[in-house]
Amino acid sequence: MNAGRSRLYAFLRDTLREWRSPELRVLAAALVVAVAAVAAVGFFTDRVDRGMEQQAATLLGGDLAVVSDAPIPERWRSEARALGLESIRSATLPSVLFTPDDDSLLVSVRAVDPAWPLHGTAQVAGDPQPETRTQGPAAGTAWADGALLQALDIAPGAEVELGRLPLEIDAHLRLEPDRGSTLFDIAPRLLIHFDDLDRTGLIGPGSRVQYQLLVAGPPGAVQQFRGWLQAELDAGQRLLDLEDANPELREAVNRARRFLGLASLMAVLLAGAAIAVAAHHYAEQRADAAAVMRALGASGRRVLRLFFLRVLAIAALASGIGLALGFAAQFVLSALLGEWLATGLPPPGPRPVAAGLGVGLVTAAGFALPALLRIGRVPPLRVLRRDLGLPPVSVWLSGLLALLTFGALLYWQAADPALALWVLLGTVLALLLLGALGLVLIVLLRPLRDRGTMALRFGLANLSRRGGLSAIQMVAFSIGILALLLLAIVRVDLLAAWERNIPPDAPNLFFINIQPGEEQAFADRVAASGLPRPEMEPMIRGRLVAVNGEPVRAEDFADERARRLLEREFNLSHAEAMPSHNRLAAGRWFDPDATGEWSVESGLMERFGLRLGDELTFRVAGTPVQGRITSVREVDWDSFRVNFFVIGPPALLANQPRTYITSLHLPAELEADKNRWLREFPAVTAIDVAALLAQVRSVIDQATRAVEYVFLFTLFAGLTVLYAAVQATREVRRREAALLRTLGARRPQIRNALLAEFGSLGLLSGLLAAVIASAVGALLAWQVFGFDYAVNPLTFVFGIGGGTLGIALAGWLGTRQVLNQAPLKVLRGPE
Structure with a gap:
C-alpha cells in the first residue's frame, strides 16, 4: 500500500513538474479551447432538452392532444368525460384586428374554453406583480400580449374589432403556458373565449383554422382514451403526446445541436493539430530523459506508459478547466438563443460533463499518441551518443489515428453515419486543398527572398525553409479567418444580394380566405384605390x-x-x-x-x-x-x-x-384603404410579407450569432496552433537569433524579421481565406439562391489586413523571449 502511494505521489510530483514544459502548456491550452467549445454547446442544448422534458405537459397543454383541420366532434369530449378525463377545446387562426382609430394588425387568434389551461397557469399584468389566472377570457373580452398592445398603442380597457365581433381588451397576457416556443410565431397573440369564435364571422370554407382537443387525467384513462381515438381519427387529424410537445422547438434545437456541434468540432480539429505539434516537440525534448530511463533498465513499454499517463493527466486537468469555461460560455448561447424557449432554462445534467471529459481525453490520445510512441523506442545508447535521435514519426499512423479520432467525434456529434461521413470527407478534402494551395503560395514567395529589406528577406526565407510547417500554420489560420469572413461579411452580402434580387414593386401583401362570390367585389375595391x-x-x-x-x-x-x-x-x-x-x-x-x-x-x-x-x-x-x-x-x-x-x-x-x-x-400611403377593405370583408386575412421576412431574419440572425460565437473557439484554436508551431521551432529560432546577434544584427532587426515572417504568413492565410470565402459565397448564390453575387472588396480587406496584423502580433508575442537570450549562453548550449 505504502509503495503504491509512493509511486502515485512520485507520478503526481513529476507531472506537476512537467507542467513547466512549454509543450505541455500548449497541449493543455489546445484542450481547454476544444473542450470549452464542445461543452458550451453541450451545456446549452442539454438545458433546453431538460427544460422541454420538465415542461412537456405544460408545453403541450395537456397529457394528450388531438389536432384537427375540422371542428372537434362532441362525442370525443363525451367519451373523455366518461373516462373521467378533463378536456378543453382550442382553435387557432390568423386574422386582422382593428381599433376604433382604423389601425389594423395581423394577429394570431386563439379561442379557448373557460376551463383553460389544463396544466400550468396563465399570467396577466398586474400592479405591481403579475396576476395568476386559472381560467380563460370571458365572453366578449380578449387578452392581448405585449407585442399586440405595443404595435397598436393600446392598453387594457381598449375596444377592438375582430371580424364582426367587438371585443374589450380585458388583460395584458404575460404568460400563455401552453404556447411553448416563440420561435415560429408570425404574429402577436389575441386570446378569446371559444364561443366567440363563431360570432367573429371568420370561420368559413378554406379558413386557416386549426382545432385542438386537450385532455388530462390519470395515465390509465389517458391511454384508454388514446386507444379509442386511434380508430376515430380521419385525414387531417393526428394525436400528440408528451413526446410531441412543441415539435417546432424540438426540431430547431436538434438542428442547432448538430450545426453548433459540428462548428465546435472545427475547434477540436485545430486543437488536435496543435496537440500533435506540441506532442512531437515534447517527445524531442524528453528524449534524453527517456534514454536515461532505458539505460537504467526500464522497458520501452514502461517509458511509453509513463509519458502517456502524464499527458493524459494533463489532459484531464485541462478538460476540467475547459468544462468550467464551457459552462460559463453557454450563458452567452442562452442569451443569444434563449428566446426559443418561453420559460427559464433549468440547470444542466451530468451528460455534458461526461461528454466534455470524453472529448478531451479522446482528442489528447488520438492526436498525441503517434508522437509519444517514439519515446518508447528511444535507444539507450543516446545517453552516450547525442547524435542518435528519435525514430522517425509514421506519417501514415499519425494521419490514420487522427482521422479515426475526428471521425469518431463527428459520428458522436452528428448521430448520423451519412452526415458524419460527408462532413469527414469534406473536411479532409478541404484541408488537402488548403494545404496544397498554401504550399503553392509559399513556393511563389521564394523569388522574393532576395529582394527588400534584410528583415523581409529573412522572414520570407524562414517561411520557405520550413515549408511544410508553414503550410500547416497557414491551413489553421485560413480556416479560422475563413469561418469569420463567411459569417461576418459573406452572409451579409448574400442577404443583401437576395434583397436586391427582389423587384422594388414585388408584392408585399397576400390576401387569403377571400370567399366565393366576393372575389370580384374585393378586386373592385382594390382597383378603386388606384391600384x-x-x-x-x-x-x-x-x-x-x-x-x-x-x-x-x-x-x-x-x-x-x-x-x-x-x-x-x-x-x-x-x-x-x-x-x-x-x-x-x-x-x-x-x-x-x-x-x-x-x-x-x-x-x-x-x-x-x-x-x-x-x-x-x-x-x-x-x-x-x-x-x-x-x-x-x-x-x-x-x-x-x-x-x-x-x-x-x-x-x-x-x-x-x-x-x-x-x-x-401596397404603397405605405394606402394603408388606410387596406383597412377599409378588410373591414368590409371580415373573413379576408392580410399577410404582411415584409413582417414575415423580418421574423425569419430575426431567427436567422440569432442562430448566426450563435454560430459566430462558437467559431470564436475555432479562432482561439488557430492561435494555439500558431503558438505550438512557434514553440516547436523555439530552439532553432534561439540559435538563429544568437548567430545573427553575434554577426552584428541588432535586436530591432531580428524583431522586424520575425514580424515579417509572421506578417507574411498572416497575409497569405488571409488572402487564401478571402479567395475561398468569395468562391463559397458565389457558389451559394448561384446554386442555392439562384442570383448573381458581387464579390465584396471588404472580404479581402478584412481577410488580408486582419490576418496580417493579427498573426504578426500573435507571433511576436510568442517569440519575444527569443530576443532576450544571451547569445553566448545559447551558443554554448547542447545545440
Missing part, C-alpha cells in the same frame, strides 16, 4: 392520398418536409394558362377543357420521387380527384406572387369548394 386590378387565384384544399393507385403515408418518407406535406392539405388551384412567372421544365401544358391532368412543381416532384405520367389522387371535400402528371414547372418563389405546387385544368376542379387568394404591392 392595378389584382388577379384572383382559386385555392382548393386537398390531401394527397394515393400515387398510381397506391396509398401514400407520411411514415413511408424519410424526408421530414415530405412528411409534413402529407400530414396537411395541399393548396390546389386551376388555371387555363401557365402562370407567367413559372417556366415549363418538362411535359406539356394541358388544354383548358382537359380532365384528369396535373401540373406539378419540380421541387415537389423530386421530394416525392414523382415522374411524368404518374397518377395523383387528392381527396377534396371527401371526394377523390384523380389526374396524371402531364407537366413539370419551375417556380420563381422570389417573385412573391401567388404560386402553387399543384395546378389542374378548370374542368377538373371547377366544381370543388374554394376560396381565393391574391397578392399585390
Whole structure:
C-alpha cells in the first residue's frame, strides 16, 4: 500500500513538474479551447432538452392532444368525460384586428374554453406583480400580449374589432403556458373565449383554422382514451403526446445541436493539430530523459506508459478547466438563443460533463499518441551518443489515428453515419486543398527572398525553409479567418444580394380566405384605390392520398418536409394558362377543357420521387380527384406572387369548394384603404410579407450569432496552433537569433524579421481565406439562391489586413523571449 502511494505521489510530483514544459502548456491550452467549445454547446442544448422534458405537459397543454383541420366532434369530449378525463377545446387562426382609430394588425387568434389551461397557469399584468389566472377570457373580452398592445398603442380597457365581433381588451397576457416556443410565431397573440369564435364571422370554407382537443387525467384513462381515438381519427387529424410537445422547438434545437456541434468540432480539429505539434516537440525534448530511463533498465513499454499517463493527466486537468469555461460560455448561447424557449432554462445534467471529459481525453490520445510512441523506442545508447535521435514519426499512423479520432467525434456529434461521413470527407478534402494551395503560395514567395529589406528577406526565407510547417500554420489560420469572413461579411452580402434580387414593386401583401362570390367585389375595391386590378387565384384544399393507385403515408418518407406535406392539405388551384412567372421544365401544358391532368412543381416532384405520367389522387371535400402528371414547372418563389405546387385544368376542379387568394404591392400611403377593405370583408386575412421576412431574419440572425460565437473557439484554436508551431521551432529560432546577434544584427532587426515572417504568413492565410470565402459565397448564390453575387472588396480587406496584423502580433508575442537570450549562453548550449 505504502509503495503504491509512493509511486502515485512520485507520478503526481513529476507531472506537476512537467507542467513547466512549454509543450505541455500548449497541449493543455489546445484542450481547454476544444473542450470549452464542445461543452458550451453541450451545456446549452442539454438545458433546453431538460427544460422541454420538465415542461412537456405544460408545453403541450395537456397529457394528450388531438389536432384537427375540422371542428372537434362532441362525442370525443363525451367519451373523455366518461373516462373521467378533463378536456378543453382550442382553435387557432390568423386574422386582422382593428381599433376604433382604423389601425389594423395581423394577429394570431386563439379561442379557448373557460376551463383553460389544463396544466400550468396563465399570467396577466398586474400592479405591481403579475396576476395568476386559472381560467380563460370571458365572453366578449380578449387578452392581448405585449407585442399586440405595443404595435397598436393600446392598453387594457381598449375596444377592438375582430371580424364582426367587438371585443374589450380585458388583460395584458404575460404568460400563455401552453404556447411553448416563440420561435415560429408570425404574429402577436389575441386570446378569446371559444364561443366567440363563431360570432367573429371568420370561420368559413378554406379558413386557416386549426382545432385542438386537450385532455388530462390519470395515465390509465389517458391511454384508454388514446386507444379509442386511434380508430376515430380521419385525414387531417393526428394525436400528440408528451413526446410531441412543441415539435417546432424540438426540431430547431436538434438542428442547432448538430450545426453548433459540428462548428465546435472545427475547434477540436485545430486543437488536435496543435496537440500533435506540441506532442512531437515534447517527445524531442524528453528524449534524453527517456534514454536515461532505458539505460537504467526500464522497458520501452514502461517509458511509453509513463509519458502517456502524464499527458493524459494533463489532459484531464485541462478538460476540467475547459468544462468550467464551457459552462460559463453557454450563458452567452442562452442569451443569444434563449428566446426559443418561453420559460427559464433549468440547470444542466451530468451528460455534458461526461461528454466534455470524453472529448478531451479522446482528442489528447488520438492526436498525441503517434508522437509519444517514439519515446518508447528511444535507444539507450543516446545517453552516450547525442547524435542518435528519435525514430522517425509514421506519417501514415499519425494521419490514420487522427482521422479515426475526428471521425469518431463527428459520428458522436452528428448521430448520423451519412452526415458524419460527408462532413469527414469534406473536411479532409478541404484541408488537402488548403494545404496544397498554401504550399503553392509559399513556393511563389521564394523569388522574393532576395529582394527588400534584410528583415523581409529573412522572414520570407524562414517561411520557405520550413515549408511544410508553414503550410500547416497557414491551413489553421485560413480556416479560422475563413469561418469569420463567411459569417461576418459573406452572409451579409448574400442577404443583401437576395434583397436586391427582389423587384422594388414585388408584392408585399397576400390576401387569403377571400370567399366565393366576393372575389370580384374585393378586386373592385382594390382597383378603386388606384391600384392595378389584382388577379384572383382559386385555392382548393386537398390531401394527397394515393400515387398510381397506391396509398401514400407520411411514415413511408424519410424526408421530414415530405412528411409534413402529407400530414396537411395541399393548396390546389386551376388555371387555363401557365402562370407567367413559372417556366415549363418538362411535359406539356394541358388544354383548358382537359380532365384528369396535373401540373406539378419540380421541387415537389423530386421530394416525392414523382415522374411524368404518374397518377395523383387528392381527396377534396371527401371526394377523390384523380389526374396524371402531364407537366413539370419551375417556380420563381422570389417573385412573391401567388404560386402553387399543384395546378389542374378548370374542368377538373371547377366544381370543388374554394376560396381565393391574391397578392399585390401596397404603397405605405394606402394603408388606410387596406383597412377599409378588410373591414368590409371580415373573413379576408392580410399577410404582411415584409413582417414575415423580418421574423425569419430575426431567427436567422440569432442562430448566426450563435454560430459566430462558437467559431470564436475555432479562432482561439488557430492561435494555439500558431503558438505550438512557434514553440516547436523555439530552439532553432534561439540559435538563429544568437548567430545573427553575434554577426552584428541588432535586436530591432531580428524583431522586424520575425514580424515579417509572421506578417507574411498572416497575409497569405488571409488572402487564401478571402479567395475561398468569395468562391463559397458565389457558389451559394448561384446554386442555392439562384442570383448573381458581387464579390465584396471588404472580404479581402478584412481577410488580408486582419490576418496580417493579427498573426504578426500573435507571433511576436510568442517569440519575444527569443530576443532576450544571451547569445553566448545559447551558443554554448547542447545545440
